[in-house]
Amino acid sequence: MAQSESILNNPFLNKGTAFTNEERQALGLVGMLPSKVQTITEQTTQAYGQFQSKTTDLEKRIFLMNLFNENRTLFYHLMADHVVEFMPIVYDPVVAESIEQYNELFLAPQNAAFISVDDPEAIEASLENAAGGRDIRLVVVTDAEGILGMGDWGVNGVDIAIGKLMVYTAAAGIDPAQVLPVSIDAGTNNQKLLADPLYLGNRHQRIYGPQYEAVIDRFVTAQQKLFPEALLHWEDFGRANAQAILDKYKTKIATFNDDIQGTGMVVLAGILGALNISKESITDQRILSFGAGTAGMGIANQIMDELKQAGLTEAQAKQRFYAVDKQGLLFEDTDGLTPAQKPFVRKRSEFQNADALTDLATIVKTIQPTILIGTSTQPGAFTESIVKEMAAHTPRPIIFPLSNPTKLAEAKAEDLIKWTDGKALVATGIPAADVTYKGVTYQIGQGNNALMYPGLGFGLIAATAKVLNEATLSAACHALGGIVDTSKPGASVLPPVSKITEFSQTLAQVVAQSILDQKLNKEPIASAEQAVAAMKWRPEYKN
Ligand SMILES: NC(=O)c1ccc[n+]([C@@H]2O[C@H](COP(=O)([O-])OP(=O)(O)OC[C@H]3O[C@@H](n4cnc5c(N)ncnc54)[C@H](O)[C@@H]3O)[C@@H](O)[C@H]2O)c1
Numbered sequence: 086m087a088q089s090e091s092i093l094n095n096p097f098l099n100k101g102t103a104f105t106n107e108e109r110q111a112l113g114l115v116g117m118l119p120s121k122v123q124t125i126t127e128q129t130t131q132a133y134g135q136f137q138s139k140t141t142d143l144e145k146r147i148f149l150m151n152l153f154n155e156n157r158t159l160f161y162h163l164m165a166d167h168v169v170e171f172m173p174i175v176y177d178p179v180v181a182e183s184i185e186q187y188n189e190l191f192l193a194p195q196n197a198a199f200i201s202v203d204d205p206e207a208i209e210a211s212l213e214n215a216a217g218g219r220d221i222r223l224v225v226v227t228d229a230e231g232i233l234g235m236g237d238w239g240v241n242g243v244d245i246a247i248g249k250l251m252v253y254t255a256a257a258g259i260d261p262a263q264v265l266p267v268s269i270d271a272g273t274n275n276q277k278l279l280a281d282p283l284y285l286g287n288r289h290q291r292i293y294g295p296q297y298e299a300v301i302d303r304f305v306t307a308q309q310k311l312f313p314e315a316l317l318h319w320e321d322f323g324r325a326n327a328q329a330i331l332d333k334y335k336t337k338i339a340t341f342n343d344d345i346q347g348t349g350m351v352v353l354a355g356i357l358g359a360l361n362i363s364k365e366s367i368t369d370q371r372i373l374s375f376g377a378g379t380a381g382m383g384i385a386n387q388i389m390d391e392l393k394q395a396g397l398t399e400a401q402a403k404q405r406f407y408a409v410d411k412q413g414l415l416f417e418d419t420d421g422l423t424p425a426q427k428p429f430v431r432k433r434s435e436f437q438n439a440d441a442l443t444d445l446a447t448i449v450k451t452i453q454p455t456i457l458i459g460t461s462t463q464p465g466a467f468t469e470s471i472v473k474e475m476a477a478h479t480p481r482p483i484i485f486p487l488s489n490p491t492k493l494a495e496a497k498a499e500d501l502i503k504w505t506d507g508k509a510l511v512a513t514g515i516p517a518a519d520v521t522y523k524g525v526t527y528q529i530g531q532g533n534n535a536l537m538y539p540g541l542g543f544g545l546i547a548a549t550a551k552v553l554n555e556a557t558l559s560a561a562c563h564a565l566g567g568i569v570d571t572s573k574p575g576a577s578v579l580p581p582v583s584k585i586t587e588f589s590q591t592l593a594q595v596v597a598q599s600i601l602d603q604k605l606n607k608e609p610i611a612s613a614e615q616a617v618a619a620m621k622w623r624p625e626y627k628n
């Protein structure tokens with residue numbers, strides 16, 4: 086391909102009609118573009134007009150993804166002006182529709198690396214080819230066994246890695262040329278995909294066990310070799326693999342699991358925000374995790390750490406938790422406990438009606454939780470009667486229905502406010518509109534790890550972190566405090582997405598500082614603030 090053609094097809098370098106006349110001369114682009122040289126502002130206005138002419142969210146998404154594929158700088162320049170409007174389109178919930186229709190809608194590989202369980206020999210070359218010589222600092226990898234709450238989506242799940250990375254750049258300012266989305270195609274147990282002639286992934290059942298683990302290991306080894314300075318972010322792995330992979334690598338490399346740790350962080354930050362409003366203490370809470378899977382147990386561990394810091398012993402802290410899964414309240418003798426659930430189980434002897442504690446209504450009535458968190462993938466599970474029962478025993482019930490996408494949420498924000506007569510302190514997984522009830526406008530926090538992982542990841546990269554530990558996670562959870570004016574009636578428990586670039590920067594600085602304080606940086610760094618500021622990429626054309 087001629088240089089002129091390749092630069093117009095390179096989304097990291099392309100400026101389209103914004104190439105100046107000098108650049109057109111130098112790059113052999115003369116005559117390949119209409120004569121007018123546009124500014125990025127003009128291009129942005131034009132692109133936004135086109136965006137607005139699309140009628141459905143999916144059409145809007147396809148338009149934006151085409152722009153992303155052509156010209157990353159313009160895409161992010163546009164997104165910077167419309168972050169609240171674009172987040173649900175490029176990320177959750179509309180990303181869910183694009184994953185479901187990936188084969189039909191297939192646009193472009195979007196500079197992702199596609200790794201196949203059937204070809205481990207090709208792993209290193211696949212990463213190298215997809216990176217194309219770019220200086221990769223951030224890798225988001227998924228095997229798509231647990232896409233949001235929608236289960237197994239095989240190779241289609243690559244879109245979540247791409248979506249997460251788009252939020253990283255929009256929120257924290259990671260250079261889009263320094264990121265790499267990775268799909269690990271380990272097969273799929275999704276029968277619909279296996280039967281679909283258009284399916285683009287490996288057409289066989291999902292591989293588990295030693296063969297899978299060897300692929301993961303080979304991937305991590307290649308990633309470390311090719312991009313030793315990169316942070317590795319795991320997304321939407323299945324319940325068993327997510328925790329096991331994190332435990333295997335977290336003390337060796339700079340890595341985190343977003344569903345476990347990112348979610349734990351945003352929920353703890355939301356609880357701290359809620360307690361700021363209610364003026365209650367975290368040590369007085371009874372916490373019910375409904376859906377004790379990857380996210381549910383990540384949340385439990387993050388809150389546990391906070392309770393210990395607040396002065397409780399491990400045993401006292403555990404008494405505050407009630408982990409509920411398919412089997413009901415989890416007891417020592419419950420069948421099928423996961424390793425992550427085991428530390429949080431209760432004794433049957435603690436309850437007079439232990440054998441009846443199999444459904445949420447009875448459990449809520451019995452334990453009278455003050456905090457109810459949903460990561461169960463069970464739509465509508467927080468019913469009116471359950472919520473009213475909870476609210477009867479606590480003045481400001483904290484209720485976070487977090488299951489994504491929209492159709493899986495345990496409750497709607499508006500219902501929670503109404504059923505509790507405005508008392509509930511609410512955060513939801515996807516964006517929720519303000520709720521006006523009896524003259525008060527309630528702002529609903531977005532309890533989505535997207536509020537945390539961009540700042541967390543950016544801070545770790547800027548500080549050249551060796552590893553991520555509990556001290557840094559805890560510091561990050563406290564970093565969002567003070568951004569919301571909690572004295573205002575109807576105040577949100579979390580800061581709004583409209584401020585995501587500001588608070589991601591604060592978060593990144595706190596994270597980088599924590600790494601430096603613990604001497605966990607690989608390279609010498611004079612100041613956390615400077616390191617974060619120096620790494621920030623801005624969506625402007627460079628000469
Ligand atoms: N808002 C966020 O930031 C965020 C972050 C991570 C996950 N999530 C959402 O949380 C949900 C779970 O994600 P995950 O990664 O933990 O998945 P997971 O599969 O690891 O966990 C889901 C858990 O729910 C349990 N469950 C299923 N049916 C149940 C029932 N009837 N009653 C009680 N428990 C039941 C499952 O057994 C499992 O343990 C998804 O919808 C996901 O989108 C949201």
Ligand SMILES: O=C(O)C[C@H](O)C(=O)O
Pocket residue numbers: 177232233234321343344488489514533534535
């Ligand atoms: O992707 C999201 O919206 C949040 C979270 O990581 C999830 O799996 O639901």
Ligand SMILES: [Mn+2]
Pocket residue numbers: 233320321343344
């Ligand atoms: Mn996820």
